[in-house]
Amino acid sequence: MPKRKTSEGSVILCNASILLYLFWLLLPAVQTTGRAAFGCLTVLLFAVGVALDWEYVKKSWLTISLRALCAALTPVALYVFLERGGTGFAGFYVQNVMFWFPLVYCAYARERNDPRLWRYVKPLLLTVITVTTLTTIGWLIQGMLRGGRVYAYSRSLGSAEPGREAYLKELMLRNIGGYDFVYATVIALPLTCIGIQACRGWKRVGFIALCCAQAVMVVLSQYTYAMVFTAILLAVEIIAWLSRLLWKVKPGISLLIGVAPLLLVWFLREPLVGWAAALCEQIGFTNFSFSLKQLLVAMEGGVTDEASRLGYYLIPLKGIAQAPLFGTLFGGEKLLSQHSDVLDLLSGMGIIGTALMGGSVWLMGRGCLQGVMKSPYRAQLLMMAAALFATATLGTAVYSRDIMAVAAMGVLLVLGASKRIDNPPCQ
Numbered sequence: 267m268p269k270r271k272t273s274e275g276s277v278i279l280c281n282a283s284i285l286l287y288l289f290w291l292l293l294p295a296v297q298t299t300g301r302a303a304f305g306c307l308t309v310l311l312f313a314v315g316v317a318l319d320w321e322y323v324k325k326s327w328l329t330i331s332l333r334a335l336c337a338a339l340t341p342v343a344l345y346v347f348l349e350r351g352g353t354g355f356a357g358f359y360v361q362n363v364m365f366w367f368p369l370v371y372c373a374y375a376r377e378r379n380d381p382r383l384w385r386y387v388k389p390l391l392l393t394v395i396t397v398t399t400l401t402t403i404g405w406l407i408q409g410m411l412r413g414g415r416v417y418a419y420s421r422s423l424g425s426a427e428p429g430r431e432a433y434l435k436e437l438m439l440r441n442i443g444g445y446d447f448v449y450a451t452v453i454a455l456p457l458t459c460i461g462i463q464a465c466r467g468w469k470r471v472g473f474i475a476l477c478c479a480q481a482v483m484v485v486l487s488q489y490t491y492a493m494v495f496t497a498i499l500l501a502v503e504i505i506a507w508l509s510r511l512l513w514k515v516k517p518g519i520s521l522l523i524g525v526a527p528l529l530l531v532w533f534l535r536e537p538l539v540g541w542a543a544a545l546c547e548q549i550g551f552t553n554f555s556f557s558l559k560q561l562l563v564a565m566e567g568g569v570t571d572e573a574s575r576l577g578y579y580l581i582p583l584k585g586i587a588q589a590p591l592f593g594t595l596f597g598g599e600k601l602l603s604q605h606s607d608v609l610d611l612l613s614g615m616g617i618i619g620t621a622l623m624g625g626s627v628w629l630m631g632r633g634c635l636q637g638v639m640k641s642p643y644r645a646q647l648l649m650m651a652a653a654l655f656a657t658a659t660l661g662t663a664v665y666s667r668d669i670m671a672v673a674a675m676g677v678l679l680v681l682g683a684s685k686r687i688d689n690p691p692c693q
Contacts, residue, residue: 280311281384302361305364344358368671369634395454402443405419418487448484449666453650456499604662605662607661636681
């Protein structure tokens with residue numbers, strides 16, 4: 267029996283909420299002008315829209331309550347046990363509730379299975395990502411060409427040093443993407459590759475150009491792991507494309523073939539990292555060169571510089587070894603790196619607490635992955651999930667609303683049309 271369509275008023279409010287949220291979030295100039303109050307307004311708009319969907323509320327009030335409870339309590343757990351947010355609980359709480367909003371929206375939209383709920387999301391998402399990617403590239407090139415030293419604007423936006431608020435606001439008003447947008451771009455690369463694979467003609471050319479622009483922006487941003495993840499994702503996609511072109515291999519199998527050469531890269535990792543570090547130093551990417559040199563030292567069994575991120579990972583690993591089941595849930599010294607969400611979660615809450623946190627995330631997004639194994643693009647979606655997990659393991663994602671927004675909306679757009687899977691690709 268088909269699901270009843272949501273009321274027009276409910277749809278309009280819910281759809282408007284996610285469109286306004288994406289427009290505000292993924293355009294830094296708009297975000298710094300509208301500030302957090304605008305983001306909160308979009309979440310409130312969604313809540314009102316769901317409340318107007320009275321048939322759904324009567325049937326699924328327990329699901330709605332659990333999702334709201336998880337979204338309300340998860341930031342508290344992160345603040346208390348992982349010390350996320352520092353001393354600013356109120357600001358972090360609001361920020362992290364907005365972090366989970368796209369996941370909850372995706373679950374609701376998939377459950378209702380009403381295409382009107384993701385109406386205009388695809389063109390808006392493509393537009394704002396493209397605009398911010400291009401403006402970021404332009405300003406990063408300008409920063410490299412300035413005399414004296416390289417101005418790494420994106421890295422500056424990832425800094426939390428006090429007293430720089432005015433400077434960071436100036437950068438955002440230029441619509442420069444920082445840490446959040448750069449890593450969201452990495453997460454989005456498999457989605458861009460889906461566009462290349464699914465479309466033909468000028469649309470395919472457009473997606474290829476966007477993919478190239480995204481790769482250029484990540485390189486210019488000088489975020490080490492973002493560049494490594496991008497290189498891996500694009501290498502897998504290119505090899506998979508060649509296998510489909512030359513041997514007519516199915517898309518899912520071709521991506522497995524694309525992963526195979528990475529084993530060779532692993533065996534040659536030390537000379538490749540050394541070469542990459544020397545190249546980056548020659549072209550002026552000093553931050554990336556430093557990170558690669560530290561990575562090389564760690565690979566060779568040496569001790570990394572105290573300024574390197576690699577040394578921080580040992581702290582939560584020590585905490586995990588001391589209390590693997592419950593971490594510091596019941597007290598004790600918190601051994602946290604503040605550089606890895608996954609490792610800090612295991613150290614701060616143990617396996618039991620991590621499982622509870624995972625259950626909370628599952629409840630918020632329950633149903634959003636329905637039909638993923640039947641999708642012709644399941645391999646790319648799995649790659650996106652792997653990139654998200656790697657980002658959360660080697661960095662922090664719970665501050666980065668851009669990451670969750672892109673991941674959740676990507677899943678919604680790819681799987682939302684699961685019943686129309688047999689349609690021909692767009693022309």
